[in-house]
Amino acid sequence: MKKLKWILLILLAALGVGVILNYPKLNIISGYSAKNMSSSVFVAERSFDVIDSIDNGFAPVNIAADEIDLNGKSASASVYGFKKRTAVYREGLGSVLINDDFDPEKPYLKPRRSHENASLSYPYGDAEQQDTLFGNLDYTKLRTAVSNAFGTSNPNQQTRAVVVVYKDQIVAEQYASGFSKNTRILGWSMTKSIVSTLYGILQHQNRIDVQDPAPVDAWKNDERAGISLHNLLQMNSGLEWEEDYTKISDVTRMLFLEENMASVQERKKAKYEPNTHWNYSSGTTNLLSGILRKQFSSHQEYLDFAYSALLDKIGMHSSLIETDMAGNYVGSSYGWATPRDWAKFGLLYLHKGNWNGMQLFSPEWVDYVVQPTPTSEERYGAQFWLNAGGYLPDVPKSIYYADGYQGQRVFIIPSHDMVVVRMGLDTESYDFNGFLKEILAAVGKE
Template sequence: MRKFFKYGLSLLVVVIAIVVVTNYKVLNIVTGFAAKSTCSCTFEGNRNLASIEAGDNDIFPVKYATNTINFEEKSVSSTFFGLKKRTAIFKKGVGCVLVPEGDKPVESFTPNRTFVKNEIPYPYGNLPQKDTVFPEVDYKKLDKTVSRVFDEGAQKIKRTRAVLVLYKDKIIAEKYANGFSKNSQLLGWSMTKSIASAAIGVLEKKGVLSKDDANLFPEWSQDKRANITLNNVLQMNTGLEWDENYNTISDVTKMLYLEEDMTKSQLSKSLVSEPNNSWNYSSGTTNLLTRIINNKFNTKQEALDFWYAELIDKIGMNSMILETDLSGNYVASSYGWATARDWAKFGLLYLHKGNWNGTQILNESWVNYSVTPTNGSNGRYGAQFWLNAGGEYPNVPKELFSCNGYQGQYVFVIPTKNLVIVRFGLSKEPAFNIDEFLSGIIASIN
């Protein structure tokens, strides 16, 4: 019996060892996600562990990770049943980064910020919004539409965290779930891609680059990739290989949780189809934009400062933090944090064709270009913006465009309705019905 027990135990150890080895990369990604998410939500979002594990990390198999927060060191370590420990550390100004294995030190990169206090009301200044009542707005209908997308009691279905509606530059509706407020920094995930597009637009206005530029990288100079244009990159129409699957080991999960320099992930990929005729959604492509921007500056510090000095702080998005990878590159594909009110400011910049309270930040032509459908997207995508040109939301104007993020983060812009609508949450269709939500808001304005 004792011999049988030892044999069985040995067999179990072997089986566990095989499972661990076979799933090493999976565990690496699972604990990497858990550590990074917990770290950012703790030190950027000012949330507690119970809230994070019940919300942001409540996805299979990440929800089985054990997370330990070290408040003194501002770090988080995560394991999966004691296996494959990953650690993320918070760095002021650039958020949380996953620590590499071994003794390699984590470099510090801190962008310079300029917070200008404009003594005028929101959204263009720091003072409270002036009370404004629009006679054409049915506030009861509006409030009912907004309230409908929030869960009641202990429900976890719609999982909306924040909704903000701006009409004619004024907040006409604002609601937050328990534990969140107007001061909560919220992760936009892929909404950050639209920030990257705007940063490229600023350089275009300055004459530093053109969307028609080719020969973008030395690594592409000796093959057909030299013909890929900046326009192709912006429209995710490069023809480069890429797998954007968050449910398995894929190009995007390896990039976000295994790579030290995320601007290289798409750079090394081969052409698998013809540029400008092969739209393929790719977070790696967006991080190429970060590399293009970096290459326009002499130092990394100048590149880091540019995003804030010429765009983010210029429109008063002072709560925004762009997180970097280990190499000090902004992870423009995924890691932008800001309050709902500040995300709404970005929508206003595009609602007003690149003009911010009298200052032209982007060329109007750039905004028009950004919301022009790319080939092969069926009217769904422009230059790092999502579109309704193909009528995906049938009861909403086709002119609608938006910044979209993983799990249901949105900044919607409807120009002819003078509307910017922000929604943060942890659900998409069908639990969160976008067409019903947006059309309900529109119907409340006569």
């Protein structure tokens, strides 16, 4: 009995130490679980049980217990009863983690949306496309390549959607069980590329110059005064930032604890001279979202702009960018759309900013976003990822792409007049080089 008592005491002591060491993380864990549950149920219209067991089923998020309020459109999560967090859904703005000061009865503005041209055939609308057979495509190879992307039973490395568009035509498309062409999927950091595009549109409209100093009042009289919008877009401002999702870091504090996500990077000190050190920073993109907000005379104009100037303009009618509690678009992480609509975003770049005769941004903007950031080893441009350095060795170096957590990708492939979208749920690395190599092997000479 004495031996058993000692064993129990040791186990209790170990548990106590574990709780003490990990207690600060519980806010992040329950915050992630509640936010992801609320968005997945109310934005993507997926089931609580699937989200609870699969999407929120990886460690350490799986220690959180989720609850859903379908009538109140909210989700809550806690860890062993500690650190309960709640996320609420607001129409037009998506889901947001709230704090004790949040007033659910307070009126809020939401974006005004347009579904103009929705009746046109894909990609310029949402109607079914006029199918064309391309003699230089090996459709058997193409179908096999796409099918292979779904060839794992590992729930933590699942492909959920693949869309291949060649010469403006969907030539291959496949979805996992529970997903369809109408399912919104979170793009995570692919949203950064949307923020970049909004700057490209403003530049094209002669409303900003990305080479100008960033209009941040707090920086005007210190060493940060020389940071330009260009530096922020390329993520080489020299500002301090830690992007680590495995612990309490700048990025996890921002996404799951901050009311105003646009202000976090703004408060950081300069660590290096601008243009000397590339450092991936979600805080930088949210700062850009906050700076974007200052370009408009009203909050309504800011909310409308992303849709009226870009997303609805190119028929991404399923798209939704969620906001933080302060009303800023969370441009770092929270953009949703169907895979087909994500493909439209890629096509806009494939066509150098021209959408069915409308020039949304200049062709030179494409050259700008694919210009490698110094010290990024030719892997990063202006909120887009690059293959200029041959990171994907078996596909063209001209490929560039929007890249999001858990394997979300929109690949723009100018050499093949192609856009490839892959959406998934990965906690391990996915072989994108092999995936693209197989797809491109199906394209023969014209």
